[in-house]
Amino acid sequence: MPLKVALVGNPGVGKSLIFNQLTGVGVEIGNYPGSSVDLLSGGSCFQHERVEVLDLPGVYSLEDGAETDALVRRVIADESVTAVVAVLDATRLERNLYLLLQVAEYGRPMIAVVNMIDETARRGAAIDTGRLERLLGVPVLATSAATGEGIDRILPTAVLEARPATVEVPYDHHVEAALSSLSRTFGADRREALQALQEIGDDAELLETAAAVADEIGRRHRMSASQIIATNRHNHARGIADEIITPGGGAGRRIDRLLTRTIPGIPILAAVLVGMLLVVFLVGGVLEEYIVQAFDRFLMVPLAGLGLPPLLTEVLSSVVLALQAGLGIAFPYIFTFYVLLAIVEDSGYMSRAAFLADRAMHRVGLHGEAIIPLVLGFGCNVPALMGTRLLPTRRERTIAAFMITMVPCSARTVVISGIVASFVSLAAAFSIYLMVLVLILLTGLVLSRVAPGPQLGMVLEMAPLRRPRPDLVLLKAWLRIKEFLYIAMPLLLVSSVILGLLGYFGVIAAVQDAFAPISEGLLGLPAYASTALLFGILRKEMAFETLVVLAGTAELDTVMTSLQLYTFAVVSTLFVPCISTIAVLRRELGSRLAALITVYTVVLGLGIGALIHFAAG
Amino acid sequence: MTGAHADHEEDLLESLLQEPVPDDDELAARLGLEPAVFDQAVAAAEEHGRIEREAGGRFRLSREGRRVARRIARRHRALACFFEELGMEREAAEREACTLEHGLSDEAIARLEDHLRCPGPCRERPCETGRDTDGQSLLDYGEGARVCITAVRPCGRYRRLMDMGVVPGEEVVVRRRLSNRAVVIEVKGCEIGLSPECAATVLATPCP
Numbered sequence: 001m002p003l004k005v006a007l008v009g010n011p012g013v014g015k016s017l018i019f020n021q022l023t024g025v026g027v028e029i030g031n032y033p034g035s036s037v038d039l040l041s042g043g044s045c046f047q048h049e050r051v052e053v054l055d056l057p058g059v060y061s062l063e064d065g066a067e068t069d070a071l072v073r074r075v076i077a078d079e080s081v082t083a084v085v086a087v088l089d090a091t092r093l094e095r096n097l098y099l100l101l102q103v104a105e106y107g108r109p110m111i112a113v114v115n116m117i118d119e120t121a122r123r124g125a126a127i128d129t130g131r132l133e134r135l136l137g138v139p140v141l142a143t144s145a146a147t148g149e150g151i152d153r154i155l156p157t158a159v160l161e162a163r164p165a166t167v168e169v170p171y172d173h174h175v176e177a178a179l180s181s182l183s184r185t186f187g188a189d190r191r192e193a194l195q196a197l198q199e200i201g202d203d204a205e206l207l208e209t210a211a212a213v214a215d216e217i218g219r220r221h222r223m224s225a226s227q228i229i230a231t232n233r234h235n236h237a238r239g240i241a242d243e244i245i246t247p248g249g250g251a252g253r254r255i256d257r258l259l260t261r262t263i264p265g266i267p268i269l270a271a272v273l274v275g276m277l278l279v280v281f282l283v284g285g286v287l288e289e290y291i292v293q294a295f296d297r298f299l300m301v302p303l304a305g306l307g308l309p310p311l312l313t314e315v316l317s318s319v320v321l322a323l324q325a326g327l328g329i330a331f332p333y334i335f336t337f338y339v340l341l342a343i344v345e346d347s348g349y350m351s352r353a354a355f356l357a358d359r360a361m362h363r364v365g366l367h368g369e370a371i372i373p374l375v376l377g378f379g380c381n382v383p384a385l386m387g388t389r390l391l392p393t394r395r396e397r398t399i400a401a402f403m404i405t406m407v408p409c410s411a412r413t414v415v416i417s418g419i420v421a422s423f424v425s426l427a428a429a430f431s432i433y434l435m436v437l438v439l440i441l442l443t444g445l446v447l448s449r450v451a452p453g454p455q456l457g458m459v460l461e462m463a464p465l466r467r468p469r470p471d472l473v474l475l476k477a478w479l480r481i482k483e484f485l486y487i488a489m490p491l492l493l494v495s496s497v498i499l500g501l502l503g504y505f506g507v508i509a510a511v512q513d514a515f516a517p518i519s520e521g522l523l524g525l526p527a528y529a530s531t532a533l534l535f536g537i538l539r540k541e542m543a544f545e546t547l548v549v550l551a552g553t554a555e556l557d558t559v560m561t562s563l564q565l566y567t568f569a570v571v572s573t574l575f576v577p578c579i580s581t582i583a584v585l586r587r588e589l590g591s592r593l594a595a596l597i598t599v600y601t602v603v604l605g606l607g608i609g610a611l612i613h614f615a616a617g
Numbered sequence: 618m619t620g621a622h623a624d625h626e627e628d629l630l631e632s633l634l635q636e637p638v639p640d641d642d643e644l645a646a647r648l649g650l651e652p653a654v655f656d657q658a659v660a661a662a663e664e665h666g667r668i669e670r671e672a673g674g675r676f677r678l679s680r681e682g683r684r685v686a687r688r689i690a691r692r693h694r695a696l697a698c699f700f701e702e703l704g705m706e707r708e709a710a711e712r713e714a715c716t717l718e719h720g721l722s723d724e725a726i727a728r729l730e731d732h733l734r735c736p737g738p739c740r741e742r743p744c745e746t747g748r749d750t751d752g753q754s755l756l757d758y759g760e761g762a763r764v765c766i767t768a769v770r771p772c773g774r775y776r777r778l779m780d781m782g783v784v785p786g787e788e789v790v791v792r793r794r795l796s797n798r799a800v801v802i803e804v805k806g807c808e809i810g811l812s813p814e815c816a817a818t819v820l821a822t823p824c825p
Binding site: 094226362 | 688691692694695696698699700701702703768769771773774775776777778779780781782784785786787795797798799801805806807808809810811812813814815818
């Protein structure tokens with residue numbers, strides 16, 4: 001059986017950094033069978049044997065009832081996993097031990113890694129890992145992923161010395177009575193019974209009985225069974241922490257006070273967001289030009305000169321066009337954006353932003369947490385929609401999905417900047433942003449009214465502010481862009497070839513004629529503009545490129561009026577998410593909502609376009 | 618169907634597990650039910666296809682009925698066992714289990730059904746607002762206050778709060794209060810931000 005090691009820990013304990021050092025290159029993002037939560041896996045070697053390392057999503061508990069927790073539970077219980085590596089943050093050891101105690105209840109071979117040990121030393125604190133080893137009954141390593149200290153010992157220890165923990169949380173006597181009752185009547189082991197008392201498990205009958213018992217416990221304690229269990233675990237974790245930690249001084253938090261005050265916190269937040277967009281705009285624009293030119297010079301032109309049969313030329317140039325646009329967008333705009341985003345996230349600023357934005361987000365039926373996927377949407381809607389999984393309720397995920405789909409992603413930025421900023425004016429380009437943002441807010445306001453549901457509130461850890469590490473920032477950005485390329489690229493290639501063929505066989509012309517009344521009558525645009533809009537479904541920036549091709553000139557202002565250009569940009573920004581976005585919407589929220597959102601954006605785009613046409617024309 | 622009716626039907630099914638099956642009158646007497654109530658229970662069980670009448674006029678559990686009855690009996694045993702573990706005499710435990718089993722409130726049953734329908738985060742229930750009569754919540758303390766948590770209302774995102782260490786008896790410090798009423802507290806050496814509706818569910822008193 002191949003060796004398999006799984007890293008488990010709270011968010012922000014440095015798991016990813018350890019994972020990165022253990023595996024080097026060849027990291028894959030995949031789905032664990034039967035789950036849609038992403039899981040990182042990578043290969044490593046130990047004594048000439050391949051070791052698969054799994055980086056599980058960061059969790060605070062195994063029993064939260066969220067999808068990620070369910071995934072982590074399944075991996076830990078999985079017999080094919082050789083060893084579980086519980087990664088702990090030395091500076092927040094007590095709370096990290098709470099998770100470890102839950103992991104220990106699975107009785108699987110494990111080791112514990114106390115990471116960020118250098119941080120504790122800097123604060124003058126000390127941790128007795130030898131003592132911890134005796135208390136837990138598993139090997140304990142002290143490491144610092146930042147300096148690389150102790151990382152090389154993780155795999156050897158995990159493979160050779162991992163063993164089931166001996167530590168056992170003593171629970172309240174009512175809980176213990178319930179555990180032995182459930183074990184006697186159902187044969188449930190300690191861990192199964194504990195989870196059943198907290199409404200977690202697959203056996204309906206066991207759950208039903210456990211609920212009856214948990215209710216009785218709750219009545220006697222005036223506290224729910226799950227609260228009692230959590231309190232027992234926390235107390236045990238504290239006991240262990242008290243025994244092994246020699247405390248030092250605290251860390252400073254002066255900057256933090258500034259960031260989380262309304263003033264100057266909110267202006268700083270606004271400046272950070274606008275600054276990010278500006279950098280993406282500038283850097284992306286320059287880089288994109290180089291990439292597009294390189295493609296033209298080294299692929300497009302030679303291809304046209306080959307003298308191949310026309311059909312083949314059409315197919316090949318469709319492929320090149322897809323690659324050109326895909327890479328021309330992905331790297332300059334999206335990658336730049338992801339690098340900036342990773343800096344903001346790794347510095348710990350994101351949780352401050354979420355905290356500040358909580359009330360504003362409330363108005364649109366969301367919480368501060370939702371600002372993270374929304375901001376992500378400015379890069380690309382696809383990963384932003386995947387990010388909505390963090391939100392606690394389906395209602396919030398739905399509202400966020402509607403809003404994200406409307407967020408002007410980098411491809412739409414290309415359309416706005418290429419058409420409006422270049423040929424109309426910069427102010428007009430910004431007015432489109434403003435208009436779209438207002439529409440997004442209105443959509444959120446309306447949805448939060450018509451989709452009533454529970455507002456559960458936000459509980460968010462404020463990770464300490466840190467200086468982001470360049471290598472990690474790049475890695476994070478790289479993994480994200482890879483995910484984008486995996487999802488978007490195949491769709492781009494296939495649909496580009498199909499569209500090329502449709503054009504070749506004259507179907508596009510027929511469609512253009514059919515849509516001419518809408519284009520000319522409703523929006524006041526030339527007939528070929530409808531074709532360009534249709535191509536925009538494939539990839540938003542293609543609306544711009546197709547328009548140039550069909551207009552027969554790159555000087556668009558010679559064939560269309562400013563108003564027409566403006567209308568075109570607004571409609572193509574608003575209407576129909578691109579095909580990759582629709583695919584992700586379907587995967588995350590189901591076909592019905594994906595269709596609903598698509599129809600909504602079509603109506604909105606055409607409606608606003610017509611409004612501009614008739615109001616200004 | 619109300620909780621009580623469901624209970625009577627369950628009692629009926631469980632008693633039919635015993636052999637030999639008593640006749641109707643004896644059955645009703647054993648269950649301690651009025652004839653009218655007994656008939657209702659029988660009608661309900663018949664409607665659910667859980668019992669059928671034998672040629673001799675006595676009741677018999679259907680295959681489905683037997684399954685349900687076994688499940689009820691097992692729950693009963695588990696509860697009795699729970700009380701026994703707590704040190705009750707066997708007979709007292711049985712009695713307690715009996716009353717408790719049916720003391721399950723409709724709310725508890727509804728919650729359980731909810732769970733079976735949608736396992737996962739949708740189990741989290743929103744908190745009713747305007748019920749903070751039983752003490753001061755985190756919202757009532759200023760920055761720098763050191764407070765002891767007395768209770769966390771089991772609603773909203775209390776699971777996450779618990780996992781972060783916000784449990785009764787824990788000492789926390791209010792670090793920051795924002796103009797949007799959100800608060801940052803320090804618990805177990807970590808800072809966590811709570812939106813107002815979450816902060817309102819955490820009841821606390823000043824530390825001694």
